[in-house]
Amino acid sequence: MTQLVSLPVPTAVGSIDQYIQFANRVPVLSEQEERDCATRFHDDGDLDAARRLVLSHLRLVVAVARGYLGYGLPHADLIQEGNIGLMKAVKRFDPRRGVRLVSFAIHWIKAEIHEYILKNWRLVKVATTKAQRKLFFNLRSFKKDSNALSPDDVAAVAAQLGVKPEEVVEMETRLGGQDVPLDSGRDDDDDHFAPIAYLPDPGAEPAEVLEQAQQAHLATDGLRLALENLDERSRRIITARWLNEDGKSATLHELADEYGVSAERIRQIEAKAMKKMRGELATVM
Incomplete structure (x- = not known):
């Protein structure tokens, strides 16, 4: 087995430039050294061998990450x-x-x-399918300038990447757009309206307003009238069972003891009263 040279131990660095300098100072392993380290880690779980493999390829990560700086994300994060x-x-x-x-x-x-860029480039994901991801990372290289692609260019890009022309147009539109906050937070400009100002208010729909008014009517006047049309015992049972202000409902047995009848009789009176009330409420809707 080849004798491995000692690799530097990474320490805290103060800037991305210092990190890159450190990564470039780590010696590149020879093919035999790499094979020996990989074998030790693969067969024996040697973590020191894995560390050597990682450290010797840090410069590769730096080089690959540099190619994605055009997306406006921090180099250190990449x-x-x-x-x-x-x-x-x-x-x-x-x-x-x-x-x-x-x-x-x-x-x-x-x-x-790629996964990091797709998650952080915009608030809303611009690419979710495999075809969209391919377009996202390749479309820029096909564009010669900032102008929109011509129909011929769209067809050529679609053919080369194996996607539909409409998918090329859609991705180009997504790449050219920008995130717009729903609420800009500007309260000092009467002429400025954020997108949130144009969202519909569910409570302003005429049907919704009418429904809310009917529900309020049933909950007050309708319910009061329906209770007034019950006899005193039925009204007492309904109130004790369903309309107690303290939220504690009386049981059938408690009401049975109060009126000196069986719990089944209280249940029958309750059912009859509820049926009558439903009929009353239907007439006021």
């Missing part, structure tokens, strides 16, 4: 997400397949960076 992808790659890397770790890891590094 590198951090890429490092997560690198660690996932090291965990899954099998040295017996005959490929170098750099070729295997770049897929995982890009996948984590």
Whole structure:
């Protein structure tokens, strides 16, 4: 087994530039050293070997992350997400397949960076399907300037990426748009209206207003009239069972003891009173 050189131990750094300098100072492992480390980690779970593999490929993450600076996200965050992808790659890397770790890891590094960009580039996700993701990360390279794609350009991009022309147009529109807050928070400008001002008020719908008025009528006047048309005992039973102000309902047995009848008789009186009240309420709707 090849004798491995000692790799530097990472320490806290004060800036992204210092981190990049550190990553570039870590020696690149030879093919044999890489195979030995990967074998030790794969077969024996040697974490020091895994650490060596990760540290020796930090410069790769920095280089890949630099290619995504055009999306306006912090370089440090892109590198951090890429490092997560690198660690996932090291965990899954099998040295017996005959490929170098750099070729295997770049897929995982890009996948984590892509996921981070899609989640954080806009408040609303611009790409969710596989075709949309492909468009998102490739459409910019096809555009020669900031002008909209012509129909011929749209057709060419769609054919090259294997998607529908309308999907190209939709993604171009999404990329050209901007997030707009629902409420701008500007109270000093009477002529300024945020999008939230144009949202419909459910309570302002005529049908909703009428329904609320009917419910309020039933809850007050309608219910009062329906109770007044009951005999005193039925009114007492309904009130004790359903309309107690303290929220505590009387039981059938309690009312049965009060009137000296069976609980079944109280239930029958209650059912008859409820039926009569429903009829009264139907007439006032």
